[in-house]
Amino acid sequence: MTDWLRVRRIPGSGTFALRVWFPCGALDEHLPGLAYLTGHALAEGTQRRDWLQVAVDLEDQGMSLSTFGSLELFGLSLDGMVSDWQRGLDWASELIFEPSFTEERVDWLRQQTVAEIDSLSDQPDVVTGWRFLRQLYPGHPAGRPIQGDRESLNALSADDCRSFHRRALERQPLVAVAGGLTESEVTAALESRFAVPGPPHRAVRSLPEASPRTTADVKTSARDQAHLFLGHLTVARDHEDLAALELLGVVMGAGSGLSGRIPQRIREEEGLAYTAQTNPLSGASKVRGRLVIYLGTAEENLTQAEASVRDELQRLLRDGVSADEFEGAKAYLLGREPFRQETARQWGDLLAQAAYFETPWDDPEWRRRRLQEVTREEVERAARTHLHPDQLHVTRGLPR
């Protein structure tokens, strides 16, 4: 099988999941919002059918189409009943290779996107999160909303989408299919529909430098709840400490429930927040990810909440990770593995990730082994190397 193509049979599944990803996103755009707009415009009609006919044809079969544009990728997901897989491949191929990008549809999508930004501006946690990203990734595409902004969107046209798409098509898109189907039959069908003459996709990495710590306050529309983000840059997904940091994340609170150190301290012991989330690998991809600690709390609790988070991080570095915590985190991640492989949709995503990262994310044994091999010392070393309580950027979203 070629490196751009992944197929997996899911015995007993009555559905199929198709993923087509162009490794081309906001990192490659000349104006903010172009990747987002181009990705979404894939559903707006083709040379053969307008947006409505596309919608009617898909919905008549109960198919679910989702198009997207992100920091590194744009493309589509198409899910349907397994008996319709060939039709699904045909239609996806038409959407991918023959999009119309009409002025009228792109213009409306542009207006919707501007309004979406306004709508998101009414969500205090989102507004605070946007500011936080700007502090972490100054001047980098990861530091701005993926939708772009009013100014940049108003400057974009259907021509921009066409040329962005044309450029992406110069390289082979990544294609993955999972479901209750026959692998050889689907592979042949995909090769005939999605192979392009261009070179293979390229592995673009983006590792922005960490910037000096900053603090910012943002006024939000919240009546009385405040939002607190703390964090700094960490590593990209190909870093050798990735698995150790995943385990560290569970120790800190990225697992299920509220058993990690941050939610335990902030919510369970001090009752300061309903939401207390932690992740040392947020957004880690080919772009360098970040440590994010997020709390929703009352304004009068902000100072205490921030101090408690810093104290917990210091304690983690000082005292290390206990044997129980380490074994628990490992058991948790290993135990969750089968739950990530239940459905055609989940497998579709795993297969596409495997193709994109050129790493066997779709191999359950490899996934198990990479976690199994990490030692407690490696987790503690990863904590000391990648956690910097003295370098935390802080963003506080304050009620009006």
Added chain:
Amino acid sequence: MHPSTAGGFAGRPQRAGDPHVARLLWGESGATRIETLENGLELCVLSDCRLPIVSTVLAYRVGARDETAAQAGAAHFLEHMMFKGSENFAAGEIDRVTESRGGSNNAFTSHDVTAYYFSFAQQHWATALEIERDRMGGLRLDPGEVDAERQVILEELAMYESDPWDVLHQEVSRLLYPGHPYGAPVLGTRESLRDLGSSELADFHRRHYLAENAVLVVAGDVTFEAVRAEALRLPSGAARRQRLPVADVEATSALQRYERAFGEVSRLLLSFPVAGATDVEAHATARLLAVCLAGGRSSRLNQRLVEEEKLALWVAADVAEMTGPASLSLALEVAPGVEEMRVEERLFEELDRLCAEGVSGEELQRAQQMSFADWTFSHERLQRRALTAALALALHDDRYPEASVRAALQTTPSEASSMARSLFDRDRCVVAWSTAESGT
């Protein structure tokens, strides 16, 4: 007893290879067994050994609708406290134990039911029942923990109050169900929460958290016999009490309005009363009408108000799953520069048009196909199968899920049209606006 597996779906497009709803949910013949045990617990085991995983759902037949005015918020508060200490699991230990055995857990409270769920790797599934047994029979409710958790719930309340859609939904419920338990917030209010302490919560727990009042569903790589042996150890205390039926809501005779100014974008929530989920056919038809109106890009309201006239940025429809009186709600965000009243008028015109023209066979069939596919996608997950089974058994019966899907697939265009005409009555709806503070 084995759930019914008979019947096909006469109303839906007949296509080869589609899985059957009953098989999707309950598995192959003989894979599911349901029994009421000696301790009064209703036990359902869905054996499925395709993956070495197990999901459990313990659903108590109690929710916010069972509270007195003085207990407002108790069902939800108690759900939080179920993680805060019992005889053998100190506060926070349930999460630690769950994680350390590769599992996950959560819980939710609605007006009708409170449910707790776990998922574990196969070898650890009994942990779920060990925890449930402990907190069913030996919940501690330490006053210090109660006080700390009250603060957490007040933060949760503040979070919902900051969300424009949550505020609209709560206000619509208040107006749609005046004086009815469904009109009150599940979380309670700041005032009611202040008055809830250990003794009030202990009383609520004692009355409702018994095996006789619960349904346990265990799905995955397990046998009925193994689960039964564990489930028999859940404490029982009394004969199953008959739950009071949900009261009806007095129909209003005039359109009701709510309006607030908030944020950058104008938002509209329009709600009509519909039959509850217990009325299988009527509820299924209402769900299909919701799909016809705003269930996909080709739906009526999306085509006209969003894509063609560009009055709204998006539109969505939903039918509440309450067992008693429910509602069909339409939600949309107004496009910049468009007058709110113009959108509202056009929305009502489209509803009038649907009532006058009726639902076409083509659009109904599309809605049926989409609904069936959605159901299939979601029930590929074991946890979802367990949850659907648990809610069916706690609130309806084992035939409910299949009957509900079949009712939707067998609905005819004339039935859907007839329901549309009786449902979309301007004098019975609630119109709730959150208008942009900057004006349009």
